[in-house]
Amino acid sequence: MTDTAISVHNLTRRFGDFTAVDSISFDVAPGEVFGFLGANGAGKTTAIKMLIGLLAPTAGDARVAGLDVVKEIEEVRRRIGYMSQRFSLYEDLTVLENIALFGGIYGLTNAEIRTRSSSMLTSLGLTDDLVGRLPLGWKQKLAFSVALLHQPAVVFLDEPTGGVDPITRRQFWELIYAAAERGTTVFVTTHYMDEAEYCDRISIMVDGRIATIGSPSELKQKWGVPSIDELFVRLARPS
Amino acid sequence: MTATLRAFIVKELRHILRDRQTLTILLLMPLVQVVLFGFALRSDVRDVRLVIVEPQSDYATLALRARLAAGRRFKVVAVAPTMAAVEPLFRQGKADIALAFEPGFAAQLEANEPARILLAVDASDPNTGTTMQAYARAVITAYESELGAQRGRPVRIVPETRMRFNPTLESVNLFLPGLIALVLTLVSALMTAISLSREKERGTMEILLVSPLRPWQIIVGKVVPYLGLAFANVLTALLAAWLIFHVPFRGSVTLLLAESLLYSMVSLALGVLVASLTGSQRVAMLVALLATMLPSSLLSGMVFPIASMPPFLQAVSNIVPARWFIIIARGIMLKGVGLEHLWRETLVLAGMTLFLMALAVRTFKPRVA
């Protein structure tokens, strides 16, 4: 068990002639909130999919929670949580039914499921309704909580706050901080550059490569820009 | 046609052409089906498996056996002394018909007493059951008159039979117009229903409504590309019918194409109507299936003759567009008639199109609840 939560080395993914992810390397420390930024089509989603085992790398390797994502994928899956860009809980099941489902899949005991369900309902302020009936913000928060249900070591969030109002976004980040405080590593992609400022460290992907990586303050100083927004525009603009 | 509408139609066409998978399915599968079914679906009865029950064999039973075995209709699969052998053969599906002679058959004939034969037919399929029976009877009766002809001279009436429009009684000539109708219905009605309701579900329909397009233009724009597709299907099906199956084309091909186009429009209108009235893609699919495919295949006269249906269903079949198209298609292809005999049916189809389209435009709800 190494001391990095995520360790990526020359990770590459090609689709025929097209190289979506071009030999990226980086590390994420345990308990870090890591922002994975990039323009649309830069390769973020492909990279994340490789890290969570939905896509096989063409070359290179990655370790999540100390395990190889290709060779030890089954073990990796037990230790990670995922919240996809598209809402992917079951809309025709209730909140509790969704929790019971994923809890069962992750091997939680009935007692554990019961306790965590009720605490989740309380902390989110939800009633046990059909998930499809919840407003968007609540759905996102629920999906996030379910991703954390089994207390994974690393949680991957793909654009978790898309389309959500600013207040809900703030609440969301409070949840993220709380998780990080408990020791969970949070790997998040986002389009909102102000959210980038909330992260411990960020990286910016351009055309399949990592253009820069570091803490927000480091990067602003290094590149001489007042905000991450500026930095992003400068790096991600097509040359 | 306004420039807006034209641009819209082009966009719809691009949609369809880009979805390679669906496109392949839509163009290829109907063709495959037409060819497959054209070759395989027949209702003629051949190679009937015959069991002979012969308590005593004599010259007459042997003669009849010989006559039955000659020719391609019957295949003698077993000869047994009693009826007991028949039951298991029927149950296992190894025989279709049993012919039992009474003991002393030839003696009865000589004495001019009725010589009895029992024909036991596996009538689970009553249609083939009747036909097999008729074939067997024909052979027996021929033998009977032969015997008689050797003794005296009975009266013979010789019918000269002509089967018009389909001299070889080819099943494919019967099925093909119906198959074309079915394929057209599938593409036109089903596809439109699903595509429209999918847009509704996704909400992209709202964008259209904000545009300068009026509802009827939206419908037309959606429908025209599928019309093109349906037309392509008709052409391929007809080509297959002509080249592969040598289905006759006694009438005007142009008229047939025009009528096919008309039928496509009815189906499209139906598809649009279904989409207008339903909420989600899945509902649209189920309703479209029920309301278009089922009647088109069962109540249209494609396989089962309308004249054989109970009066209630005959009445219902009047509102099944496929029924009218099949009459038209058969008329043109097999009989070579033109509009002078088909104007009634054409009018019905045209009327249906207008009615359904009007209804569809009226009830077009662009938003999902």
Added chain:
Amino acid sequence: MNLRILRVLLRKEYLQIFRDKLMLRQMILMPFIQLFLLSSAATFEVKTANVFLVDLDKSATSRGLVDRLHASDRFAVVASSASMNLANDALLSRDAGMILGIPHGFERDITTTRSGSLQLIFNAEDGALAGVTNSYAQQIIAAYARELGTEMRPIVTEAPRIEIRTRGWYNQELDYKDYMIPGILVQLLTLVGTLLTAMNIVREKELGTLDQLNVTPLPRSAFIAAKLIPLWSIALAELALGLMVARWVFGVPIVGSITLVFFAACIYLFVALGIGLWVSTTVDTQQQAMFISFFLILVYLLMSGLFTPVRSMPEWAQLMAELNPVKHFIAIMRAVLLKGAGLMDIARPLVILAVTGAIALTFAVRQYAKTSA
């Protein structure tokens, strides 16, 4: 541990199925609608053929024949004329299905030469129908000829006669319904087994919930089992409903053992579900899933002897039919329901089904594992 995960998944599946009110309603209605429609519409029986009479003889003999045709209830003279052209027109415009042409001198020919001829012209658009009508007509004509023969020479020794009795087994009233209904039940099972399975799995793909599940430590086998088992049970429920409707609403006889029917259905479902699973691996949207399933099902059904007998098909098609699980299942259903066949009687098709099912399912599962990372 594995069983627990399965239970959790099954609970989710059943919850989703029973919450889908629309689908449930459809499932319940379908047997009724289909059974009703198919059983009423599916018959080739000729009620009455419309005859256009062109009687150029107008003699007692010719009228006698027409009377016999009329008396048989299967023929009705709807028009008569001396013009063959009008008769042909009637055929073209479908006012008549058959022309009976009796030439001038018919009676004279029979009395002098003991032989006469006439014309039967059929509208053979519908070949089968024309064939059946023709054989009826020929029977009546032959009987009439015999009658004339005895009338004319009553003293002469009788000619040899063969008396034919016919019995239809298994379907006394020659009810086409009894023949069709086992096939319809098979069609229902196939729709549920293949179409619904494919749609169900592809829906998860489309919605993105499949990805969510793939990220969890959920074993693929548990996922597949949890998808197939509920659909399997629903298909069997449909079968039960269909059988009840067939028996009590339409009076279809159930001669054989119901247990055997369900046993065969269980085996058949392996094939149907396997195909549904396979389809779900090849498509991305529900729309495509529906189309492919539907086309596949249509091909299977039509080539299986549901509407047209397998034995009428060309050799190559009959060979294909041997590989068609639907064909075997329909044969089993008909044998058991209509003829009371026992296990030994249907052993052969049953084994074929079992083997096909095992192959289909294995192949489908393998394919699924391959295409879902």
